Amino acid sequence: MANWQSRQRDVIQQFASLAWNEPLQSSGLWRHDDIRNNLYYASYLVAAASDSALCGELALDPEAATAKAVGVLARIVNLQDKDPASATFGHWPLGLGERPEEARPNPLPAELMGVLIAYFQQRFGSQLPASINQLLDESVEALFRSSYYRAPLTTFGHHEAKYTATKLIFGHRFKDRELLASGRLHLQQTLDRVRTLGMPEYGALPWFWHWIQAFTCAYECVDDDEIRLELAALLDELWRYRATYYLKGAWTGGRMRSLGHDLPRDGNVAFDYVQFGDFSLPSALPRVEYAGLLFYQAPESVRQTALDRALPQVIRRVISPAGDGAKQPIHSCLFVDEGFAMGGIWERVKEFDNEQHRWGIDFPLRQDGGVNRLYVLPPGDGYVGGDPRHAGETGHVLFHRNAIIALYPFTEGAGDMLVGVLPKGEWIPGDNAVYGYVEGVFIALHMLHGFSLDEEHDRIKLTSAGFASGGVVVEAISAKAALRKQLRRLTDFATAMAENKPLWAASEDEPLRVEYTNLDGDRLVMTLGNESQRIVRTVNGSPIVIL
Template identity: 45%
Template structure:
C-alpha cells in the first residue's frame, strides 16, 4: 500500500468513527446546516464498513446498514419534478423539516460528480434499492442540464460544470455534451495559464477545482480529454505548491472562512498529497479527500516539500472582465517562504465575495496544537465581528519584501479608529508600541505607530491598537538566521530590534524601516498624486516584476 493510500485510509477511519458517533436528528439525518455533510459522512462510514482490512471500533455490518440508509435519505431529497425550475437539485440548508426545504443550485455542482465517483467504486457493496436510488439520481441530474452553463467567469462554479459535462456526457453516451465539456476544459486551462486564477488562493473554492477535475480524470476514458485533465491538475497543484508550507496556505486568500484564518484548517487534500504534517483532530472540510487522488508532478512535490532555500513566489491574477462591460484589473500576489515561516499577501485591496479577502500575514506551519498559525493586523470592515478576525475595510496599504511586511492604515483621528490583530501563542515580550516573540523556530518583531493592548485567549493573543492613523511593521527571522546574526535568545533579539525602530509619519502616510535580515532600507509612502509608493534602497518597487 502506498503512503498516500495509507493517509487516505487514516482519513476514512477518522471520519467514519465520527460519523458512527454522530447523533441522529429527528429527521433521521445527522446535519441540517448543509446536506452535503450528510452525504460525505455517510460515504466515509460506508467505505470503512466495506473495507475488510480497516480496523474500526464498531460493528461494520450495522454501520453498513445505517450508512446505506443515510445515503438513501439524502438521495430522496432531490427534486425529481421535470417541470420544476430546480429539477435535479437538492436543498442546501435543510431547516427544521428537510422535506420542506427549498432546493439550491449549490449541492449538485460538487456533490453530483462526487456521487458518480463514489458509486463507481462502491456499487458492488450496495443493496439493490441503494443502487437504483443512485442511478435514478444520476438520470435526474443529467436530464436537468444543471451543467449547461456558458464559460464566462472562469470560476469554481464553471470548473465544476465543466467536469460535470464530461462525467455525465460519458455516463449517458452524450458525445455532444462530452465535446462541449472538452472545449470548456481547454478554454478554461488556456485562460488561467494566461490570466491566473481570479479566485487567487481561494479556500474552499480551490479545492472544488481539484475535486471536480480529479473526479473527471478518474472517470473519463477518452485519452485526449484525460491528457488535458492531467494538464489542468498539474497546473492546479503547481499553483498550490507556490503557497504551501507544511499544510499552511501562505500569502493572500481571495476567500477565508473561519477555519482558514487565523488558523489553516482546510488541510485534508494537502495531507494526502504531501503528508509532511500531522493530521489534525478537527477536520472542517471533509469532502472527498479520503477518496480522490491525483499525484502531483515530481517537481511540484519537491518544491512544496523542500523549503531549505527561501523562495519568492510572485504571480498576478486578472479579476473581472467576465461580464460584458465589466472592467478587468490585476491583483499581484507575493509570498516569501522559508522552511520555518512565510510572509506576504496581496498588493491590492479587492472587495471579494462576502468581503473575505485576507490581505497579508506571516504564516507558520500547521501542527501547533490549539494555537493559531497566522500573525496579521487589519482595519475592521463590513461583516467584521469580535472573535472572528476577518472582513477588513478598504483602508490599508502594504509593502512586502521577503521577511518584512509594512502596512499603513491612514485612519481618521479618534479613539474609535482602531486596527486589530492576532498573534500565535509563544514566548512574547510586550512593550507599548512593540511585541517581540519567539514562536517555534521563528523570532517575530511587531512594531506599531500607536500603543497596542493584548488579550490572551486560549488559542491566540488578540491585539488592538486605537486612537487614529496607524501602521505596522513585522519582521520574521528563523532561528538559524538569527544565530548567524549572533542572536541566541528572545531577549537578545528584542535588544537588537530596539535599535532598529521604524519611522512612522503621524498621519500614517509614510513608514521607513531598515530590515535586520537583509539590511535593506524599505519605505512605503503616499505620493503627491495620492497613491502609495513602495521603495527598496531608494528604488521604486514596480509591479511589473511580479507579472510572471
C-alpha cells in the same frame, strides 16, 4: 500500501468512526446543518465497511454499517426535487433546518454532490444493494436532465469548473456526445487559461478544493484516454499552484476568501495531508469532503516544490481576474524561508463577502490547535463579533523580503481601529512593539500607536484604537538565520530590534510616513501624501517595482 493510501485510510478511519458512532436523528440523517455532510459521512462509512481491517479497528459490523449508510443515502436522494416541471428540478436543500422535508432547494448541493455521487456509485456501487443503486441512478439522471450545469464559460471560477467536470462525467455516462464535446472544449479552455493567466480565485478556500474534487472525479469517471490526458494536465497545474503556496499544511500569501475554519488557522487540510503528508492529521477536521476517497498523485516535481524547495525564495505573481473587463490585474508577493512565509497582495480588492486576506506571516500548521497566521487589519464590512476576516477599504502596503510595512490613513466614517491576530508563543512587550518567538521564528511587530494584547484559547488578539491613522512594521527571521547575526535568544533579538525602531511621521501637517532599516541593512521608506500626491515606496532610495 503506498504512503498516500495509508494517509487516505487515516482520513477514512476518522470519519467512518464518527459516522458509525453518531446516532441518527429522527429524520434518518446525521446532520441538519448541511445536507452534504450526510453524504460525506455515508460515503466514508461505506468505504470503511469494505475494508475488513478497518472494521476490526473500529469495532464496526460491515453489514450494519452499510445498512446505516444506505439508509442515509436513500433519505438524501428522497430530498431531491424530482419534478421535471419544477424550476429546481434535480436540486436539494442546503441547510435542512428542523424539518428537512420542508427545506427549500438550493443550487449548491447539486453542483458539488452531483460529481461526487457519480464517482461514489462507480467506485462502491457493486458493494451496495440493488435498491440504493436504483435510487442513485434516478438521482444522477435527474441531475443530468436538470441541465443546471449547461452554462457558458466566462469567469473561469469554481462554479464553472464544476460545471465543466459535470459535462464530462454526464456526457460520458449518458453517451451524450454533444455534451461530452462541450465539456471537453471547456476543459481545454480552462487548461489554457490556467496555464497562461493562472487561477483568478487565488488562495480561495474551500473553492480550490472544489476544483480538485470535480476534475479528479472526471479523471476517474471518464473512460477516454485523450480527455484523461487533458484532465491530468489540468490537475498537474492545480497541484503545482497549490505546492507553490504550501507550507506544511498551511496556505501562504494573500487569499480572496477563507471560511472561519481556514483563517487565522488553517483547518481544511485533509487533501494536503493525503498528498504531501509532512504533518500529522489533526484529531478533528472541520471540513473533509472527499479527501479520503479521491486522489490524484501530483508529479514528483510538484511534491519537491512543496516539500523540498530552495530557501529563501521570493515568489511573485500577477493575478488576472476573469469575467469583468473593468477589473485590473493584481499582484502577489511572497517571501518563503525556513519555518515561515510572509507577504500578500499589493492591491486592496473587495472580494466575495469582503474576505480578501491581504497580508500576513504564515507558519506551519500547529498541532496544538493554535492559529498559524499573524496579521493586522482595519475592520470592515462583515466584521461582526470579532471575526478577523473582513478588512476595511483603507491601507497601503510595502513588501520587501522578510519585512512588511502597512500604513492606514483613517478617514471620517471609516473607523479608527486596527485589530490583529498573533499566534501563541513567547512574546516580550516593547515601546509600541512586541517581539516574539513562534515555532522556530523570531518576529518583531512595531506599531505607530499603542495597542493592547489579550490572550485567548488559541491566539493572542491585538487592538489599537482611537487614533487618526495607523501603521504596522513587521519583520521575521528564522532562528537559524538569526544565529548568523549573533541573535541566539529572544531577549537578544528583542534588544536588537528595540534599538532599531521605525521612524514615524504622522500629523495633519505632513504625510503619513515611515522609515525602517531591516536586519539586512536595507532602508525601507513608505510615504502616503494627500489626494494629489502618489504613494512613494523605496528601498535603499530606489522605487519599488511591484512586478
